[in-house]
Amino acid sequence: MDSQAASSMSDFSDKDRKELQQFIENEQQKSKFQTNVHNLTDMCWSKCMTSKITGTAIDKGENSCLENCVNRFIDSQKTIVKQLDHMGGRA
Amino acid sequence: MQTIQHETNVENARMLIEKINEKCFEKCIPKPGSSLSSGESLCLTNCMQKYMAAWNTVSAAYITRIKSDPAL
Numbered sequence: 001m002d003s004q005a006a007s008s009m010s011d012f013s014d015k016d017r018k019e020l021q022q023f024i025e026n027e028q029q030k031s032k033f034q035t036n037v038h039n040l041t042d043m044c045w046s047k048c049m050t051s052k053i054t055g056t057a058i059d060k061g062e063n064s065c066l067e068n069c070v071n072r073f074i075d076s077q078k079t080i081v082k083q084l085d086h087m088g089g090r091a
Numbered sequence: 092m093q094t095i096q097h098e099t100n101v102e103n104a105r106m107l108i109e110k111i112n113e114k115c116f117e118k119c120i121p122k123p124g125s126s127l128s129s130g131e132s133l134c135l136t137n138c139m140q141k142y143m144a145a146w147n148t149v150s151a152a153y154i155t156r157i158k159s160d161p162a163l
Contacts, residue, residue: 027096037149044145
């Protein structure tokens with residue numbers, strides 16, 4: 001935000017400012033979520049879609065592979081953070 | 092506010108297109124020839140649909156996980 005936009009923030013009422021802040025927080029969260037989904041889809045596509053593409057539908061095996069991929073990635077992340085914690089490092 | 096929302100959506104779409112292009116090119120055009128064959132075109136069309144379906148599956152699984160795991 002440039003200084004001109006920042007100074008004009010003071011022209012808003014408290015209620016408006018709070019509302020705007022909430023809106024921006026929501027958008028940031030949405031954007032972060034979408035970025036995470038893009039990265040997960042990228043990784044899990046490489047791991048799960050190994051056969052030739054013959055149609056547009058995801059079969060049962062691919063579907064469960066994708067779901068497992070998402071969950072195991074989060075498990076890995078949690079395990080690594082926990083390990084780092086034990087090492088006394090800051091994660 | 093609409094501008095911000097619009098920007099978020101545009102960025103999301105841009106990212107999706109970039110990923111589809113990368114993944115489907117890799118999958119459908121293993122050996123680039125002098126032009127796209129009809130088979131390669133068909134593969135790209137299918138792959139695109141399939142990638143979006145995969146995105147939705149991953150998104151749903153991620154949401155389920157976030158909801159069931161309060162630590163996240």
